[in-house]
Amino acid sequence: MKPSNHEFFMQQAIRLAFEGMRNGEGGPFGAVIVKNGEIIGQGNNRVATTLDPTAHAEIVAIREACRRLGHFQLDGCILYTSCEPCPMCLGAIYWARPRRFFFACTRADAAAIDFDDNFIYEEIDLPLEERKIPAIPLLREEGLKAFEEWRGMPNKFVY
Amino acid sequence: MKPSNHEFFMQQAIRLAFEGMRNGEGGPFGAVIVKNGEIIGQGNNRVATTLDPTAHAEIVAIREACRRLGHFQLDGCILYTSCEPCPMCLGAIYWARPRRFFFACTRADAAAIDFDDNFIYEEIDLPLEERKIPAIPLLREEGLKAFEEWRGMPNKFVY
Numbered sequence: 001m002k003p004s005n006h007e008f009f010m011q012q013a014i015r016l017a018f019e020g021m022r023n024g025e026g027g028p029f030g031a032v033i034v035k036n037g038e039i040i041g042q043g044n045n046r047v048a049t050t051l052d053p054t055a056h057a058e059i060v061a062i063r064e065a066c067r068r069l070g071h072f073q074l075d076g077c078i079l080y081t082s083c084e085p086c087p088m089c090l091g092a093i094y095w096a097r098p099r100r101f102f103f104a105c106t107r108a109d110a111a112a113i114d115f116d117d118n119f120i121y122e123e124i125d126l127p128l129e130e131r132k133i134p135a136i137p138l139l140r141e142e143g144l145k146a147f148e149e150w151r152g153m154p155n156k157f158v159y
Numbered sequence: 160m161k162p163s164n165h166e167f168f169m170q171q172a173i174r175l176a177f178e179g180m181r182n183g184e185g186g187p188f189g190a191v192i193v194k195n196g197e198i199i200g201q202g203n204n205r206v207a208t209t210l211d212p213t214a215h216a217e218i219v220a221i222r223e224a225c226r227r228l229g230h231f232q233l234d235g236c237i238l239y240t241s242c243e244p245c246p247m248c249l250g251a252i253y254w255a256r257p258r259r260f261f262f263a264c265t266r267a268d269a270a271a272i273d274f275d276d277n278f279i280y281e282e283i284d285l286p287l288e289e290r291k292i293p294a295i296p297l298l299r300e301e302g303l304k305a306f307e308e309w310r311g312m313p314n315k316f317v318y
Contacts, residue, residue, distance in 0.1 A: 010298045017305040024316065028305040048316035052222050053231045053254040054213065063211050072212045082302045084294070087283060088254060091247025093292060094279045095212040100293040104302025113306050114317070120253045124246060124283065133252060134259040135243070139169045143241045143263025146176040146187040147272050157183065157207035158273070 009034050009080045010102055012042070016057065017082040020044030027115060031057040031081040033065040033074060033098065040077070041065025057081060058089035062096045072159055074098040083110055086117040087124055095159075168193050168239045169261055171201070175216065176241040179203025186274060190216040190240040192224040192233060192257065199236070200224025216240060217248035221255045231318055233257040242269055245276040246283055254318075 009032055016030025026045030033041035043060025047053060058081050066072055072095075079101035085093060086107070093101060111118040128135040150156065168191055175189025185204030192200040202219025206212060217240050225231055231254075238260035244252060245266070252260060270277040287294040309315065 006297060011301065014298065014302050014305060017302070018308070021305060021309055021312070021315075026316065027318070028309040030305075047231055047318050051225055051229060051231045053225060053318070054218055054222060054251050059213055063213060066210055066212060070210060072206050072210045080297075082305060086250055086254075087246050088248075088250025090283060091245055091250060091279055092213050094275065094282060095245075095247060098292065100295060102295045102297040104296075104298045105306055106296075106299065109299070109303060109306055113310050116253065120250055121283070123253060124249060124280070133257065136259060136261045137263075137265075138165060138239075138261040139173065139263045140265065140268070142170065143173050143176070144268060146173060146180060146189075146241060147264055147268055149177070150180055150187040151272050153180070157185065159186070159206050159212070 005037070006078075006080070006102060009039070009078070010082070010104060012039065013057075013080045013082045014104060016042060016044040020046065020057075025049045026055065028113075029057040029081070029083050031061040031079060033061050033077050033079050035065075035069075035074075035077045040068045054088065056086065056089050058085050059092050062092055066096065072096070078102070083107075084117070086110075086115075087120045164196070165237075165239070165261060168198070168237070169241075169263060171198065172216075172239045172241045173263060175201060175203040179205065179216075184208045185214065187272075188216040188240070188242050190220040190238060192220050192236050192238050194224075194228075194233075194236045199227045213247065215245065215248050217244050218251050221251055225255065231255070237261070242266075243276070245269075245274075246279045 029045040041064035046055040083105040200223035205214040236257040242264040
């Protein structure tokens with residue numbers, strides 16, 4: 001793929017960011033997912049209209065592409081996002097496993113317009129007891145029983 | 160709230176983990192969200208049946224609770240999850256902002272039954288160019304134009 005194609009697809013992601021923002025759907029973020037030179041999923045931030053805090057551009061695009069492919073993994077795909085993914089979206093990218101991704105704005109750029117991406121990256125690195133949203137261990141032994149049953153299950157769906 | 164109530168709600172999350180796993184819906188993970196002593200959202204891992212890589216228990220529960228509340232934030236809520244959240248779900252928790260959360264199994268326990276949670280935590284801390292899924296900057300100046308327009312928008316939806 002020539003560099004100009006990467007720029008074309010990134011421009012589509014940025015166009016979606018503009019459109020979604022101007023339509024009042026959410027923040028200025030867009031993403032497209034490409035396989036074999038074709039867009040198979042796209043999205044923009046839709047938190048404002050769906051009231052779903054997980055409706056970030058990358059998540060919307062990943063869900064659409066996986067529906068289209070009928071598969072929970074984006075084998076051989078490339079994701080283009082108008083901004084470096086927040087930890088939620090980066091995690092989603094790792095679960096979906098595209099080959100690589102391109103991003104335009106950085107997490108610092110997002111922080112400069114008051115989005116929490118950078119703050120969440122900082123929180124992830126803190127010990128549980130120092131985080132702003134406390135994370136408290138409880139009933140690990142009971143929880144482990146489900147993991148033990150999973151370990152012994154034949155023909156389980158591995159992802 | 161008495162400790163016994165926390166244990167009751169965690170047991171519901173663990174029950175959902177067992178049910179979803181036994182029904183073939185996905186891995187052994189469950190979550191519930193509680194507000195004022197009442198469960199307002201719940202979920203189990205549904206990656207296998209929905210083919211949606213983002214359908215983790217916490218994400219399913221957060222989306223349901225936000226639909227129920229008609230709000231993108233979980234003010235005053237507590238989340239109970241049968242396993243320490245992966246980075247995707249931890250990010251979603253930060254965007255949804257419950258007051259705190261409880262977890263049973265740890266990320267190390269999840270790694271021991273071959274889930275990638277811990278691997279993704281490690282990847283997040285690596286420089287972009289050292290990660291398994293390469294992250295490549297492209298067209299930042301064009302992307303920033305959307306951010307500049309957002310900055311100047313009156314009456315925008317801030318989240």
